[in-house]
Amino acid sequence: MEVDYVVVGAGSAGAALAARLSEDTAAQVVLLEAGGPDARQEIRVPAAFPKLFKTPYDWDFTTAPQAALDGRELYWPRGRILGGSSSMNAMMWVRGHREDYDGWGVPGWSYDDVLPYFRRLEGRVGGNAGAVYGTGGPQTVSEQRDPNETTRAFLAACAARGIRRLPELNGPSNEGCALTPVTQRRGRRWSTADAYLRPARRRPNLRVVTGAHVSRVVIEDGRATGVEYGGRIVRARREVVLAAGAVGSPHLLMLSGVGDPDGLRAAGVEPVAALPGVGRNLRDHLAIMVLRHATRPVTLTGADTLPNIARYLLARRGPLTSNVGEAVVFAKSDPALPAPDLELIFAPVPFVAHGLTPPTEHGLTVGVVLLRPESAGTIALAPADPAGAPVIDPGYLTAGADLPRLLHGIALAEELLATEPLARHAGAPLAPYDGTADPDRLAAYVRANCETLYHPVGTCRMGTGDDAVVDPELRVRGVAGLRVADASVLPEIIRGHTNAPAIMVGERAADLIRG
Structure with missing residues (x-):
């Protein structure tokens, strides 16, 4: 088969x-x-997304093993399905902060440069749509249909603590609190x-192939x-x-001989292009649950x-429309910071171990998220089996500043849980959290229980320096046509959630490719 463009990965960006x-x-x-088609019913039902974890999707x-997390090996779910992780995530639409994009310092990727792409892709329903969002794009972003009463109590407690209620979460600054906009259309995941893909697949010039696990990029005479x-x-x-994600794209580059030559040879892969930055600069949002x-x-x-x-099937209403992470706070651990470095996510349910085991008792969760980790990690080929799963080493909490900021976020979560009207809903600590105020015990709790928030980035870093893998037009350095x-x-990593910027990158890439 020969075509004009081959796109690898049908996830948020690739689709x-x-x-x-x-x-x-x-x-x-x-x-x-x-992966395969997105046919399973749990994909459509918002609250059912944990049921997709550890399945063929x-x-x-x-x-x-993470040395700073008691040697634990952490589970990382990633979508292996049409729609990628957008078909199994918590549907939270959070673009990030102006400071994120301006801070990259990459020509053509400032906040003002990327904002038109966000607005082009968004089909915002409800809220102050036209002032902040696009309204005519394919990606529906809507208000939640039936937020839990404890979620409204959480936002009221935020107001009582002097945290600003944002009229819209996705303006230039996200400092404050808000209900989470969601990628849903009339109560179902979108x-x-x-x-x-569904509209585009009607075109005869687009062929979508599922079950197609790409093993390498063919590179001949320096060209893909x-x-x-x-x-x-x-x-x-x-x-x-390549649109295979922060794990898949660097893995494919390395399997194709693009990466650090010494690392490639050690795994039995002959180097084709020397790009030491491939697989480096891995950043991820780490989260700890206050229960x-x-x-x-x-x-x-x-x-x-x-x-x-029945209520969901007949009217698309009720608790099954919940995305679980119903409200958020973006806050600074230090007032001198230019933008938030902490996120608090409120869930009206105990969310433990990725929700893999359904809760049996009623509870509340405030997830504390480290938005700007200084710790960095890598994606590398597994020496014994390069074609198998790569070695993912996020290096969580290896930078000394990260843990104290998480502890600051836990203290803020406890303040909100002690504030009316949320306090009347919040009872005793729920295991494995014991509510300790002792810093050493609290640090031990974080190390033993923190988990990914599913936002890896940076492993094919864009830029103009020697450590960049792709240039500002997303071209792989040293390999033409790729x-x-x-x-x-x-x-x-952005001060938000990565689904929105991933789709934005896909939109912008199309314009760059078409010139």
Whole structure:
């Protein structure tokens, strides 16, 4: 098979990119996705997303042992399905802060440069739509249909503590509190497979292939000419674009001989292009849960009753429309900081160990998230099996400043839980959290229980310096006809959630490719 463009990965960025490229009816586009179709019912039901973890729809990655986290190996879910992680995430639409994009210092990627792309892709429903968001784009962003009463109490407690209620979360600054806008349409998940691929697949010039696990990029005489999957070669007359995510894209580059030459040779891969930055600069949001028993049985625990299921199926209403992370606070651990470095996510349910075990008692969660970690990690080839799962080493809490900021966030969470009207809903600490105020015990709790918030970035860093993997037009340095377009190109992690900027990167990549 030979086409104009080969796009690898049908996730948040890849779906948007392939759909936009196929708008040119003269261009033949093939989109390759390792996973399968997004057919399972739990994908549609917002509150059911934990049921997708550790299933065939999930890459089900595990990190290397984390020395600063008691040697634990952490579970990393990533979408392996049409729509990628947008088909199994918590649907929170949080673009980030102006300071994120301006702080990158990459030509063409300032906040003012990327804002038109956010507005182009967004189809905001409700709220102050036109003032902040786009309203005509394919990616529906809506208000939550039925926030829990404890969520409204959380926001009231924030107001009582003097935290500003944001009229819209996604303005230039997100410092304050708000209900979380969600990627839902009329109470059901609206992934990039819904937003981009279903309309685009009507075009005869776009071919979407599922079950296509790409094993390498074919590079001949310094140019990417295609990709290989399942023993087959798909040729690209114009370009190959990797959109396999912050794990998959650097892994594919390294399998194709693009990366640090010494590391490649150690894994038995012959170097083709020396790019030491491939797989480095890994950043991720680390989260720790502050858990309380609920004093009244009004939370999401046990929400999948027959009446609630019927209410959802008939009217798309009720607790099954919840995204679980219903409200957020963005705050600074130090007033001198230019922008928030902490996020607090309120969930009207005990959210422990990724929700893999449904809760049996009513409880509340305030997830404390380290937005700007100084700790950095790597993605590397596994020496014994380079083609297998890569070695993911996020290096969590290896930088000394990170743990104290998480402890500051826990203290803020406790203040809010002690403030009316939230205090009347918050009972005693809920295991494994014991509510200790002792700094050493609290630090031990963090190390033993913190988890990823599912936002890895940076492993194919964009920029102009020697450590950059791609240039500001997303072209892989040293290899013609090859680009990367996904969250791996973000030079630094944003003060938000990564689904929104990943789709933005896909949109912007389409314009860069088309010139």
